[in-house]
Amino acid sequence: MAFIHIKNLDIFFPIYHGDSQTLKKQTANTLFKLSGKIVRDEHDHYTVRALHNITFSITSGERIGLVGSNGAGKTTLLRAMGGIFEPVRGCIEIDGSVSTLLDTNLGMNHELTGRENIQLRCLYNGYEQTKTKEIEQNVEEFSELGPFIDMPIKAYSSGMTLRLAFGLATAINPTILLMDEWFMAGDASFMEKARLRINTMVEKADIVVISTHQPDIIRRWCSRVIWLENGEVKMDAPPDTVLNVYLPSVE
Numbered sequence: 001m002a003f004i005h006i007k008n009l010d011i012f013f014p015i016y017h018g019d020s021q022t023l024k025k026q027t028a029n030t031l032f033k034l035s036g037k038i039v040r041d042e043h044d045h046y047t048v049r050a051l052h053n054i055t056f057s058i059t060s061g062e063r064i065g066l067v068g069s070n071g072a073g074k075t076t077l078l079r080a081m082g083g084i085f086e087p088v089r090g091c092i093e094i095d096g097s098v099s100t101l102l103d104t105n106l107g108m109n110h111e112l113t114g115r116e117n118i119q120l121r122c123l124y125n126g127y128e129q130t131k132t133k134e135i136e137q138n139v140e141e142f143s144e145l146g147p148f149i150d151m152p153i154k155a156y157s158s159g160m161t162l163r164l165a166f167g168l169a170t171a172i173n174p175t176i177l178l179m180d181e182w183f184m185a186g187d188a189s190f191m192e193k194a195r196l197r198i199n200t201m202v203e204k205a206d207i208v209v210i211s212t213h214q215p216d217i218i219r220r221w222c223s224r225v226i227w228l229e230n231g232e233v234k235m236d237a238p239p240d241t242v243l244n245v246y247l248p249s250v251e
């Protein structure tokens with residue numbers, strides 16, 4: 001049974017030149033400090049406190065919506081659960097295979113072709129040749145890149161990179177799916193195909209965590225909502241309970 005256990009999680013980012021004396025930087029830092037997000041660490045350096053004292057558990061079958069204003073910490077939390085950021089304090093315990101739909105550049109080598117990137121990802125996941133071939137065909141068909149599949153990614157447009165990254169991430173059915181809603185942005189025909197693929201993935205996954213600003217997505221997909229504000233959990237409850245308080249606060 002898949003699970004995610006997070007206990008007392010803190011994630012800080014160091015800010016280089018945070019103590020610089022230019023007027024512009026001083027003003028920005030003062031505003032940030034007033035919001036409580038910039039703190040001094042034990043070495044007297046400034047850090048942005050992206051997540052603070054986060055504790056919750058997600059069990060098999062749950063579909064979590066992460067909400068919160070810009071900078072609340074949603075992406076940082078998804079990245080921490082995806083193993084991209086290490087906890088500064090606290091711990092994250094995960095059981096299950098994790099797939100992330102967070103950033104088209106994650107794990108992509110821009111010097112390699114689309115096909116080589118697919119093969120590299122399969123190698124990383126430890127897939128044998130038959131499965132790799134299957135995934136390669138699946139992504140090639142879905143992404144509709146034509147001859148570009150054999151061109152280096154650095155020659156792709158942002159839409160083409162999105163198609164490849166999306167196709168690759170959704171060709172593998174994980175037990176835990178972590179997703180940022182912006183990943184669903186794209187042209188209309190792509191969106192239709194993307195939606196179908198995501199629906200299948202969401203249905204098959206044991207656990208889904210999606211960061212979103214859209215109440216429709218939450219009502220449609222989520223069984224529970226975690227509201228983050230200033231890097232902390234403000235509310236953790238069923239969708240209607242959270243949306244009834246959250247939506248009026250952002251209107």
Ligand SMILES: Nc1ncnc2c1ncn2[C@@H]1O[C@H](COP(=O)(O)OP(=O)(O)OP(=O)(O)O)[C@@H](O)[C@H]1O
Binds near residue numbers: 050070077
């Ligand atoms: N690499 C980084 N370096 C420094 N600060 C960062 C970094 N990444 C995020 N932050 C800071 O951490 C905080 C949380 O950011 P995060 O991107 O997780 O918010 P979010 O809720 O996803 O916002 P949005 O809805 O705008 O995408 C913000 O104050 C942000 O400025």
